Amino acid sequence: xxxxxxxxxxxxxxxxxxxxxxxxxxxxxxxxxxxxxxxxxxxxxxxxxxxxxxxxxxxxxxxxxxxxxxxxxxxxxxxxxxxxxxxxxxxxxxxxxxxxxxxxxxxxxxxxxxxxxxxxxxxxxxxxxxxxxxxxxxxxxxxxxxxxxxxxxxxxxxxxxxxxxxxxxxxxxxxxxxxxxxxxxxxxxxxxxxxxxxxxxxxxxxxxxxxxxxxxxxxxxxxxxxxxxxxxxxxxxxxxxxxxxxxxxxxxxxxxxxxxxxx
Numbered sequence: 001x002x003x004x005x006x007x008x009x010x011x012x013x014x015x016x017x018x019x020x021x022x023x024x025x026x027x028x029x030x031x032x033x034x035x036x037x038x039x040x041x042x043x044x045x046x047x048x049x050x051x052x053x054x055x056x057x058x059x060x061x062x063x064x065x066x067x068x069x070x071x072x073x074x075x076x077x078x079x080x081x082x083x084x085x086x087x088x089x090x091x092x093x094x095x096x097x098x099x100x101x102x103x104x105x106x107x108x109x110x111x112x113x114x115x116x117x118x119x120x121x122x123x124x125x126x127x128x129x130x131x132x133x134x135x136x137x138x139x140x141x142x143x144x145x146x147x148x149x150x151x152x153x154x155x156x157x158x159x160x161x162x163x164x165x166x167x168x169x170x171x172x173x174x175x176x177x178x179x180x181x182x183x184x185x186x187x188x189x190x191x192x193x194x195x196x197x198x199x200x201x202x203x204x205x206x207x208x209x210x211x212x213x214x215x216x217x218x219x220x221x222x223x224x225x226x227x228x229x230x231x232x233x234x235x236x237x238x239x240x241x242x243x244x245x246x247x248x249x250x251x252x253x254x255x256x257x258x259x260x261x262x263x
Contacts, residue, residue, distance in 0.1 A: 042058075043056050053072075053075040057244075084222055085097055121263055127164045130209070131208060133205070134146045137203050146198050167260070167261075176197040204239060204240055205259075206238075208232065211229070212226060212261055216245070216257060240256075
């Protein structure tokens with residue numbers, strides 16, 4: 001009888017040990033999964049008319065997917081009620097939202113110009129390649145840079161119209177055509193996929209010495225995003241696919257149709 005009781009006791013211990021081991025294994029797997037999820041989490045801080053919204057995004061396939069929350073729902077309501085909002089990026093994750101041009105201009109009138117940086121004025125030639133670089137692929141790849149500055153020569157290509165006119169309308173084929181001898185040619189790197197104009201083709205942008213604003217429509221129309229690099233430090237959007245158009249499922253990859261620069 002004692003041997004039988006001892007056998008059952010040992011058998012029960014084995015079952016208990018096995019269950020505990022499985023639970024510990026599952027617990028460890030859950031912890032790892034949670035840690036991986038936290039590593040792929042991005043938090044954005046939005047401010048609209050003195051109201052703050054903190055929204056978390058999950059990074060999936062190199063894009064940002066919003067995580068549902070009260071702030072997310074409230075911010076989505078803001079974007080749904082204001083079609084042409086302006087998002088100004090103070091940093092990669094801190095964003096000011098303006099409802100209109102008056103709010104945008106008033107903000108920059110109040111803060112003034114940075115203490116550091118070049119002393120540019122409205123009469124300065126701010127539309128030059130030193131102040132803005134645009135790319136039809138991500139990550140500032142110089143081999144994928146779009147030549148837009150009228151003073152820039154690339155492979156014998158001289159662009160006719162001014163840089164400001166060109167950046168105002170990415171759909172204007174004439175503005176984005178250059179001349180090399182008697183015949184017009186396209187001023188893009190070889191093997192580019194942007195046809196004869198860069199409309200809705202940009203995937204990364206970089207600016208310095210200027211306040212740069214990027215619009216979804218030509219002639220500075222529609223919603224826009226902006227960044228301030230007037231202090232002389234380069235800033236940009238390395239991956240426009242990770243820059244959200246509001247909290248919706250859209251991003252700014254292949255979305256820009258015009259660009260405006262401010263001194």
